[in-house]
Amino acid sequence: MITKNEEKFLELCLNSVKSIVDEIIIVDTGSTDKTKEIAKKFNAKIIDFKWIDDFSAAKNESLKHATRDWVLVLDADEVIEKKDLDKIKNAIENSEKDFVGFSLEQRSYINNFFEGAVKNNSDFELVKNYLFYIPHHLVRLFKNSLGLYFKHRVHELIEDSIIEKNLKYRKIDVVLHHFGSLKDVNLISNKTEQYSKIILKQLEENPDIARYNYQAARMHLGKSDFSNALKYFEKTAKLSPNYKLVFSEIAKIYLQMNDKNRAIEYFKKSMKHNPENPSPANNLAVVYMSIGKFEQAKKILEEQLKKHPDNKALKYNYEKVLENLEK
Numbered sequence: 001m002i003t004k005n006e007e008k009f010l011e012l013c014l015n016s017v018k019s020i021v022d023e024i025i026i027v028d029t030g031s032t033d034k035t036k037e038i039a040k041k042f043n044a045k046i047i048d049f050k051w052i053d054d055f056s057a058a059k060n061e062s063l064k065h066a067t068r069d070w071v072l073v074l075d076a077d078e079v080i081e082k083k084d085l086d087k088i089k090n091a092i093e094n095s096e097k098d099f100v101g102f103s104l105e106q107r108s109y110i111n112n113f114f115e116g117a118v119k120n121n122s123d124f125e126l127v128k129n130y131l132f133y134i135p136h137h138l139v140r141l142f143k144n145s146l147g148l149y150f151k152h153r154v155h156e157l158i159e160d161s162i163i164e165k166n167l168k169y170r171k172i173d174v175v176l177h178h179f180g181s182l183k184d185v186n187l188i189s190n191k192t193e194q195y196s197k198i199i200l201k202q203l204e205e206n207p208d209i210a211r212y213n214y215q216a217a218r219m220h221l222g223k224s225d226f227s228n229a230l231k232y233f234e235k236t237a238k239l240s241p242n243y244k245l246v247f248s249e250i251a252k253i254y255l256q257m258n259d260k261n262r263a264i265e266y267f268k269k270s271m272k273h274n275p276e277n278p279s280p281a282n283n284l285a286v287v288y289m290s291i292g293k294f295e296q297a298k299k300i301l302e303e304q305l306k307k308h309p310d311n312k313a314l315k316y317n318y319e320k321v322l323e324n325l326e327k
Contacts, residue, residue, distance in 0.1 A: 001013075001025075001026055001027070001062065001073065001074050001075060001076055002026075002027045002028070002029060002049075002055070002058040002059055002061075002062060003026055003027070003028050003029070003031060003035050003039070003076050004028065004029045004030055004031050004035070004051070005031050005032060005033045005035060006031070006033075006035050006076035006077065007031075007033040007034040007035050007038060008077075009076055009077040009078075009079075009179055010035055010038045010039065010076045011038050011041075012079055012126075013074060013075075013076050013077065013078055013079055014038075014039070014042045014044075016079040016080050016081075016082075017072065017074065017080055017085070018042060019085065020085050020088060020089060021072065022068050023045065023066070023067065023068060024039070024042050024043065024044035024045065025044065025045045025047070025062050025065045025066060026039045026044045026045065026046050026047070026062075027047045027048075027049045027058050027059070027061050027062040027065075028046055028047070028048055028049065029049050029050070029051040029058055030050075030051055035076075045065055047061065047062070047065060049061050053153060053197065053198050053201060054153045054198070055150070055152075055153060055154055055155075055156045055198075056149070056150035056151055056152055056153060056156040057153075059073065059150045059156060060149050060150050063144075063148075063149065063150075066144050067144075068144060069092075069143065069144055069145075070092050070141065070142070070143060070144060071141070071142055071143075071144050072088070072140060072141050073140045073141075073158075074140065074176070075176075075178065075180065077178060077179045077180045078106070078176045078177060078178050078179070079126060079176075079177045079179075080174065080175070080176060080177070081124050081175065081177065084173075084174040084175060087172060087173060087174050088141060088172075088174055091141065091172045091174075092141075098167075098168050099168050099169060099170055100142055100143045100146060100148070100162060100167045100168065100169065101139045101141060101142030101143065101148075101158065101159075101162055101167075101168075101169035102139065102140075102141040102142070102169060102170060102171070102172045102174075103137045103138060103139045103140070103159075103169055103170070103171045103172070104137070104138060104139075104140050104141065104171075104172065104174045104175070104176050105135055105136070105137055105171075105173075105174070105175050105176065106135070106136045106137070106138050106140075106175075106176040106178050107120075107122075107127075107133035107134070107135055107175055107176065107177055107178060108133055108134045108136070108178040108180060109127055109130035109132070109133045109177070109178065109179060110130065110131070110132050110133065110134065111130060111131050111132070112131075112132075113131070113132055116134055117132040117133065117134055118132060118133055118134070118135055119131070119132060120132055120133050124177065126177060127177050137171060138157070138159075138176075139157070139158050139159050139162065139169050140176065141172075141174075142158060142162070142169070146165070146167070147165070148161045148162060148165070149161050152202065152211070153198045153201065153202045154195055154198040154199055154202060154215070155215065192222070195219070196219050199212070199215045199216055199219050200216065200219075202215075203215075203216050208239060209239070210236045210239040210240035210243045211243075213232045213233075213235045213236040213239065214232070214233070214236045214243060214244060214246065216228075216232040217229045217230075217231075217232035217233040217236060217249065220232065221249075221253070226253050226256060226257060229253055230250065230253050233246055233249050233250045233253070234250065237250065241273050242273050242274070245270055245274060245277065245279065245280065246270075247266045247267070247269040247270035247273060247280070248266070248267060248270040248279065248280050248283060250266045251263045251264075251265075251266035251267045251270060251280075251283065252283075254266060255287070260287055260290070260291060263287055264284065264287055264288075267280050267281075267283050267284035267287065268284065270283075271284065276307075278304045278307070278308045278311050278313075278314055279313075281300050281301075281303070281304045282301070282304065282311075282313050282314055282317060284300060285297040285300045285301050285304075285317055285321070286317060288300070289317070289320065289321060289324070294321050294324050294325050295325075297317070297321050298318070298321045298322070298325065301314055301317055301318040301321060302318070305318060
């Protein structure tokens with residue numbers, strides 16, 4: 001792992017995995033608190049690394065010092081539940097020849113709902129009081145000595161390197177409980193500023209990469225800067241029209257700006273580019289409902305329900321449409 005001033009969570013993190021790891025490697029980028037002292041209690045190898053606005057560079061430094069067959073990468077504010085440790089060992093012991101890595105589900109806990117959040121029903125003592133989490137699947141367990149490396153200055157991934165080498169990974173049912181969004185407000189604010197700076201730097205270096213334009217758009221959206229968010233989402237769409245429902249993102253900005261006609265136009269584009277995903281169609285139906293066009297909404301929802309009969313959002317909105325048509 002890489003660390004900087006992680007005294008609050010580090011011990012919890014290392015305690016959660018110490019029984020299954022043979023060595024602990026920590027690349028520290030300038031801690032001024034007790035992070036290193038805590039790491040020493042676990043006999044960790046501690047490597048000092050000058051911060052160069054690049055999370056991948058720091059993580060790749062940590063990989064250079066790994067001497068065992070498999071690597072598990074954690075953030076200092078993550079914890080793995082005891083019941084999932086055996087799943088990690090089983091995945092390694094029974095790994096098929098073709099698979100060189102495993103993707104784990106990172107759950108970032110939050111107390112206020114926002115888009116993409118899932119209701120938290122976990123009975124794990126450390127997290128059961130949080131209302132929601134945001135799920136992400138990330139490859140954090142992979143074979144060593146294959147020349148795999150992290151890419152991107154920020155929101156770094158090893159997946160791209162695996163794909164580049166025509167190798168494979170698969171999901172396993174292991175959860176990384178992530179407490180990053182529950183840290184001190186000032187820390188979160190500083191981290192957001194740091195990420196913003198790196199996102200813009202990365203984009204400046206590579207202006208024609210869809211991923212970097214998309215991240216710049218999300219960053220501006222987080223600051224309610226709609227015109228810049230639109231600009232970068234539109235550039236993303238131009239570079240890669242199928243990138244992460246980008247037309248839906250544009251539509252949602254127009255909704256925020258109360259331009260429902262443009263929102264309809266872009267949700268339709270999103271449907272066209274993502275025919276297997278019910279989300280753009282569901283959103284389009286909701287916009288139609290909001291302007292009283294219930295018949296159009298009904299038709300869209302019925303078409304989608306034929307393809308996705310168990311989708312809760314589609315079923316909910318279909319019931320609402322029928323209620324309104326009966327009035």
